[in-house]
Structures are given as C-alpha cells and as structure tokens.
Amino acid sequence: MSIETMRMEVIVAPMTAAEREEFEARPWNTTHSTSLYLEMGINQTRKxxxxxxxxxxxxxxxxxxxxxxxxxxxxE
Structure with missing residues (x-):
C-alpha cells in the first residue's frame, strides 16, 4: 500500500457513550468534535x-x- 493510499484511508473510531455525554454537556463544540459526534467527515461537517x-x-x-x-x- 502506498503512502498516498494510506493517507486516504483514515479510520475514525466512533465516540464512546462517555464521549457522547461529554459532547452533549458542553455549550459549544468544535467542528472536529461535531463531525465525530455525527459520524461524518470534517469537510462534510464544515460544508x-x-x-x-x-x-x-x-x-x-x-x-x-x-x-x-x-x-x-x-x-435529541
């Protein structure tokens, strides 16, 4: 597998229940944490x-x- 291919295949683990609770308790979240919560890519979230x-x-x-x-x- 080439470096180029490896960069394209980034696997993001879904949030744990505790991480979801922490996300929901915060008044504001970053686009990164929001993308993890929604299980969608960061660019898709920003768009x-x-x-x-x-x-x-x-x-x-x-x-x-x-x-x-x-x-x-x-x-929710």
Whole structure:
C-alpha cells in the first residue's frame, strides 16, 4: 500500500457513550468534535455549517457549534 493510499484511508473510531455525554454537556463544540459526534467527515461537517444546514458561529478564525441548537435540530 502506498503512502498516498494510506493517507486516504483514515479510520475514525466512533465516540464512546462517555464521549457522547461529554459532547452533549458542553455549550459549544468544535467542528472536529461535531463531525465525530455525527459520524461524518470534517469537510462534510464544515460544508454543512457553511451552507446553513448545521448551526455554527464563527469565533475569530474558528467555527463553534452550539450544542443545544444541534441537538434540537437532531431531535435529541
């Protein structure tokens, strides 16, 4: 397997129950932790936020996801 192929095959383990609880308890989350929670890629998560499909607020040069709004959107 080449280096190029190995870079493309990044496997991300799903969040544990404890990690999901911790995510849900925070008022804000990063795009990275949100992508793990939703089990989708970081780029797909960013695109959904930029398109207004997921809630997100720019803070400086970073995007933060308001947890309560996300969970309400998901019906949780």
């Amino acid at each position: 959904a936020i930029n398109a207004g499909e997921l809630p997100g607020i720019r803070v400086g040069g970073q995007i933060r996801v308001p947890t309560a709004r996300l969970l309400a959107l998901l019906g």
